[in-house]
Amino acid sequence: MRLLRSLSSRLVFNWVVISLIAFFTVPATVLLPLAAFGVDDVGYVRLEGHTVKRARVIVMHAVRKTPEGRLRIEPTPELRDYMARNPRFRFAAFDARTGEAFAGSSQELVDYFSSQLGKLEMLGATFHILGDDDPDSRGSARMVRTPLGRFGTIVYGAQFHWDDMLFWLYNYPTTANVLAYLPLCAALSLVALVVVRRSLTPLRVSAAKLAEIDLDSLDRRVPTADMPSEVLPFVEALNGALERVGAGVARQRRFIANSAHELRTPIAILRTRLDQLDDTPIKQELERDSLRIQTILEQLMVLAQVEERAKTCAAPQLDLGEAVLTVTADYTPIALRAGRRLAFEPPPTPVVARAYEWALESVVGNLVANALRAEPPGGAVVVRVTADAVVEVEDHGEGVEPACRETIFEPFWRKSEATPGAGLGLAIAQELMEKLSGRIWVEETPGGGATFKLAFAKVD
Ligand SMILES: Nc1ncnc2c1ncn2[C@@H]1O[C@H](COP(=O)(O)OP(=O)(O)OP(=O)(O)O)[C@@H](O)[C@H]1O
Ligand SMILES: [Mg+2]
Structure with a gap:
């Protein structure tokens, strides 16, 4: 997963995952508990809306075509269940053009809307039946499009039940919702990418400077200007390490130069003493060895001197x-x-x-x-x-x-x-x-x- 090593891709990846999780779970995790405490109006999200939508879908699914080609409502097990739970629930469906109610509609509603059914498309209404003793009862009338054609539906008195939220969750990722989410996701990902790239620019500059530092330029430091505070401790630690390494290297160089210098005198004395010996094969070998040591010391001193002088000019x-x-x-x-x-x-x-x-x-x-x-x-x-x-x-x-x-x-x-x-x-x-x-x-x-x-x- 080399791609996920990049900070920007991690950010975008996490952002997409978290927002997807939120997309699917916030309704259940935030709205449901609120609903449990009787708060069913959260800002612009009215839970009742989901209740009505679900009731309407149940009714829509119950519309069937008779062998004669007419549409009627035949209570499906789902609708029966729903009615058992909502004794006050009433529903109706009607022909969009003629306003004629389908068989199986609640007579109470048909009677109430008898003169209006053909005009409901214009109203698309939420309503309360006058005289209903439950002041909270709401109804909704709306045109729907189904494989069986276009017709009007009216539902009334549906009560909010927690599993309405499940219905919502299941139906929530509609194409429209996902399409609305995608550009938002893309835009935020882009912002994340740009922000990460821009914030890491000082780090790239510092990396280029760091790449130039070698044993001869240990006195240089990585610039910390504009460094994001999250990375600053790292850069400062790096500079601290450079400082310590620089001091250590300088100490070692001084030690080598001093040792070479100090060893020169005893070697010179050794060579003078060797001169005084009789000329034997062992003397010649010792002379060669001492000359080697002298050469190495001289080379080390030359190196130390160049290092010292190259620093200044x-x-x-x-x-x-x-x-x-x-x-x-x-x-x-x-x-x-x-x-x-x-x-x-x-x-x-x-x-x-x-x-x-x-x-x-x-x-x-x-x-x-x-x-x-x-x-x-x-x-x-x-x-x-x-x-x-x-x-x-x-x-x-x-x-x-x-x-x-x-x-x-x-x-x-x-x-x-x-x-x-x-x-x-x-x-x-x-x-x-x-x-x-x-x-x-x-x-x-x-x-x-x-x-x-x-x-x-x-x-x-
Ligand atoms: N001209 C050359 N032809 C072939 N091999 C060479 C030549 N110069 C150096 N070498 C090889 O490289 C090795 C390293 O050389 P270098 O000069 O670093 O060390 P050295 O001559 O062995 O010792 P020092 O120079 O420290 O006295 C030599 O030991 C030798 O094997
Ligand atoms: Mg050599």
Whole structure:
């Protein structure tokens, strides 16, 4: 019932159901008890009207055609019953044109109306017979249309009885009544729809704003202006949650930055102490491990710094070709020692982009280090800067399978435990690129291998 999840359809559904129930039950539940207490005149609804209508219908049903083709009243069991309950009940039916009373009519009424019967169509009257000792006795004369033709009917002295209401209930949903109800129902449903839609507009606006909030914009709040009071507590609770999450995230970031900062000194001391040891295989392993720890700490600090600065101002402009060339040059001796070459392809004309030099060094450095590790011995890693401020680091190793091209940027993701590294480099690179309003992704090198690409925000 997905449709009923919508507030407007629930409202309309409930409205239709409730009003239908009311439509059928109000007469019985409100009018009947009143009738029981003797109140038979409720506003414009006069219960007596139903009594008369019912009496007339009973009489109508009792009109039969004789074999000679004449109409007469033959008391049906229903009419007999009714008469037994209403000893003062009188009835008559007569030909509409001639005014001649049908056989079976109460003589008393026929006598009373003897000169008037042909004219009753005009009167359609409610009447009281002069001289009747019951002052409340009412009569009604009316033309009716039946399968047997059109004729006049007169009923007199019918007494209200509670089951007249049942008759009313049964006959109430006439086509006319239902047709009158339908437009009302449709109009009110429409009003409900419009009201719900309009009242929820601020919620839609807020949802759009909320959709823009991410880890870097936790200081934003969902607007509460014009918010319906029913939804306001929810929105306020949401804003409260954003506040707490924002504070928590800020605390965590400060903790990471502080821890990284604090750990730098002991690592530096550790490295100096390692320098003093004799050159043994275990010393080389320890040096490599400590270098790894140092690199991770530096990456974390770079991230913390970018996060801090990106909050206040945009990154400075730098010559992308120059900056990338510097990093590549730094890695050339490492590449040579590892038996690989490192080639640099500058952009055709100088390209200016927005980035912090130390952030760019960290990202490009990590890509170059990864590529040198992937490049087969004797091969060349190519670092390229294109005219549209994209830095490409191309190797000819195993490459990255299409299925891993998103997950490779997850923290601690490594293809195999055997390779050195913490699996943090690419995750941090992605964070940094987002903070610099850039993007990082990986493609396949034509002919095999991986090409990591960094798109920087270009300054024209
Ligand atoms: N150029 C590449 N070719 C093939 N696989 C790669 C390449 N670069 C990275 N990978 C794979 O992605 C994993 C994650 O790389 P990432 O740079 O995030 O971490 P790492 O290099 O293992 O450690 P860290 O960078 O933290 O020192 C690597 O372990 C490797 O399996
Ligand atoms: Mg790496």
